Amino acid sequence: MGCTLCTVTGPTVIDIHGHVNSVQDRCVYSLIKTPSIPDIQVYTTFQERRRKDVSFLDRVILSLDNPGVNIYLEQGGKVQLDNITMALNATAQLVHSVELSKDQTGVTAKMSHLNYTMTVFFDGYTAQIYIKGPIGQAPLVEGLCGNSSRPFSEARLSESKTTGCEMQYEDTANSTINCNTMTEHCNVLKEAPFTACHSNIDPEPYVMACTNTLCKYPAVDGLSCQFLEAYARACSLYSNLTLDGWRSNANCYPQAFCQDRFCSAHEFCGENSNGDGTRCYCRALFASAYTAQNSLGGVVNCSSNARTLTLVGCLLEDQGISYTNLHLYEKACLAQMDPVTHMVTITFDIETNPCGTIIKMNDSQVINQNAVILETTSEELIGFTCPFVIPDITIDFSVTFKVKSGSSSSSVAYVTSGVWNYTVTMMAYTDPGHTQAVGKDTEVHLNQKVWFELKADGLDDKNVALVTDSCFATNTPSPNSSLIYDLIMNGCANPTDKTMTVESNGQGTANYFSFNMFQFYGNTGDIYLQCRLNLCLKENNSCAPYGYVKKIVVSGGFPAQKLK
Numbered sequence: 001m002g003c004t005l006c007t008v009t010g011p012t013v014i015d016i017h018g019h020v021n022s023v024q025d026r027c028v029y030s031l032i033k034t035p036s037i038p039d040i041q042v043y044t045t046f047q048e049r050r051r052k053d054v055s056f057l058d059r060v061i062l063s064l065d066n067p068g069v070n071i072y073l074e075q076g077g078k079v080q081l082d083n084i085t086m087a088l089n090a091t092a093q094l095v096h097s098v099e100l101s102k103d104q105t106g107v108t109a110k111m112s113h114l115n116y117t118m119t120v121f122f123d124g125y126t127a128q129i130y131i132k133g134p135i136g137q138a139p140l141v142e143g144l145c146g147n148s149s150r151p152f153s154e155a156r157l158s159e160s161k162t163t164g165c166e167m168q169y170e171d172t173a174n175s176t177i178n179c180n181t182m183t184e185h186c187n188v189l190k191e192a193p194f195t196a197c198h199s200n201i202d203p204e205p206y207v208m209a210c211t212n213t214l215c216k217y218p219a220v221d222g223l224s225c226q227f228l229e230a231y232a233r234a235c236s237l238y239s240n241l242t243l244d245g246w247r248s249n250a251n252c253y254p255q256a257f258c259q260d261r262f263c264s265a266h267e268f269c270g271e272n273s274n275g276d277g278t279r280c281y282c283r284a285l286f287a288s289a290y291t292a293q294n295s296l297g298g299v300v301n302c303s304s305n306a307r308t309l310t311l312v313g314c315l316l317e318d319q320g321i322s323y324t325n326l327h328l329y330e331k332a333c334l335a336q337m338d339p340v341t342h343m344v345t346i347t348f349d350i351e352t353n354p355c356g357t358i359i360k361m362n363d364s365q366v367i368n369q370n371a372v373i374l375e376t377t378s379e380e381l382i383g384f385t386c387p388f389v390i391p392d393i394t395i396d397f398s399v400t401f402k403v404k405s406g407s408s409s410s411s412v413a414y415v416t417s418g419v420w421n422y423t424v425t426m427m428a429y430t431d432p433g434h435t436q437a438v439g440k441d442t443e444v445h446l447n448q449k450v451w452f453e454l455k456a457d458g459l460d461d462k463n464v465a466l467v468t469d470s471c472f473a474t475n476t477p478s479p480n481s482s483l484i485y486d487l488i489m490n491g492c493a494n495p496t497d498k499t500m501t502v503e504s505n506g507q508g509t510a511n512y513f514s515f516n517m518f519q520f521y522g523n524t525g526d527i528y529l530q531c532r533l534n535l536c537l538k539e540n541n542s543c544a545p546y547g548y549v550k551k552i553v554v555s556g557g558f559p560a561q562k563l564k
Contacts, residue, residue: 006145009126012209021148027165028157036116036139052169179215186210197235222257282314302386313342329356359463455510
């Protein structure tokens with residue numbers, strides 16, 4: 001039979017001629033295209049892991065021209081038909097003329113055409129493509145497997161040439177690597193029991209791939225077994241030989257590393273630092289954007305009431321932090337992890353559930369402030385702020401209270417500004433308990449004391465106070481009337497009016513004051529009450545003038561006096 005074998009392991013391609021070359025970037029490459037098995041091409045992608053300057057085989061793509069679908073062989077043994085994840089086992093499934101199966105060692109795809117059969121095996125870290133045909137009829141192979149010595153740019157997928165994936169990076173040398181020790185380890189391939197296969201499979205390309213990688217990249221994540229495993233499988237495929245004893249000698253076991261451990265696109269599967277199990281780590285290039293700023297993520301979406309803080313799950317794990325131990329100032333506001341991206345988010349509604357958010361002044365800026373708290377230590381892990389959205393509105397309305405003739409009992413404005421929805425109400429009462437509202441049939445007499453309430457509904461009275469800056473009476477609805485009588489000035493009662501009392505101002509979202517009724521000399525018509533209000537941030541239970549953040553103008557009327 002005519003047979004060819006191509007092995008891609010780590011960053012290395014060992015083509016069908018035994019030539020060795022290493023991929024330096026993170027692009028998509030054509031691995032195999034052959035007229036012996038038409039209507040299918042095999043592509044592969046490379047990604048970095050712990051180092052920015054070393055790229056590893058990441059996934060294998062079977063592109064079927066007819067019916068125009070892609071089968072993705074992913075890390076952890078995950079297989080997708082376009083966007084559909086497939087459930088595979090050891091019994092082969094026929095999917096668009098491709099037999100797919102999966103066992104503890106990895107995923108196998110088999111395709112046949114006439115007298116040729118191509119088998120693609122992928123364990124998440126090594127891909128081996130074996131083509132078997134008639135004796136003396138070796139298939140013509142294009143792509144990296146056909147000739148890895150040609151410029152890689154010729155096999156690079158055209159779409160990837162515009163992504164910048166071919167950019168190469170440098171990284172600091174790993175001083176813990178002993179290249180002599182690694183070379184000795186790789187040279188095990190030249191010894192028994194591997195010698196039984198030397199006449200069929202030259203070990204030198206595999207030794208070179210092993211040495212070149214392990215002299216630059218630490219022997220973690222099963223890498224010390226990876227090249228030995230690749231040679232042993234090549235021997236089994238090409239020569240149908242089983243190399244007994246090599247696994248126990250090298251402490252390697254017939255189980256795909258990180259089998260059924262599915263990491264996100266910015267992660268890879270690696271072993272825990274203590275050697276106990278595996279987890280998803282951040283890829284070096286992805287992580288570098290955060291580690292350069294000593295950040296765990298902390299991106300905050302402040303664009304609406306629903307605030308979202310996003311953290312990077314693999315960076316948290318690097319610090320030994322479980323997302324289940326994270327919450328905001330309010331302990332009930334817990335972090336959640338996306339099962340696919342492994343990004344950690346905390347989402348809350350600043351209006352309905354502010355999660356303990358406090359409002360404060362930062363220099364001259366008003367902000368919402370909260371923080372991510374690590375429950376196990378009560379440490380404030382990440383603080384974050386959003387601008388404090390203040391209603392940017394001026395309210396100017398008038399309601400006339402007429403003597404005996406159909407007036408309303410209050411003056412109300414409904415306000416919508418950005419994410420704020422609230423009402424401002426002015427009410428008049430004839431009793432100090434504010435129970436007897438001035439209504440359409442209420443008669444108010446000259447020198448009768450009347451109590452007023454200015455109230456804002458829909459604002460957070462724990463953080464915002466309403467301050468009555470000024471109130472004055474006019475003889476027309478316009479605040480620019482020629483006749484003006486001051487009642488409240490700079491938040492205080494007019495000292496010349498002994499009947500004027502400010503009962504409450506700036507303590508919450510409702511203010512109260514009272515005065516004795518009067519009328520303008522020579523005028524018997526209605527008079528109007530004009531009030532200018534400030535919204536104030538509560539700081540230490542005090543709303544000083546510098547804390548005022550927005551102004552509101554409220555105009556209302558109260559009855560003219562009926563002289564008896």
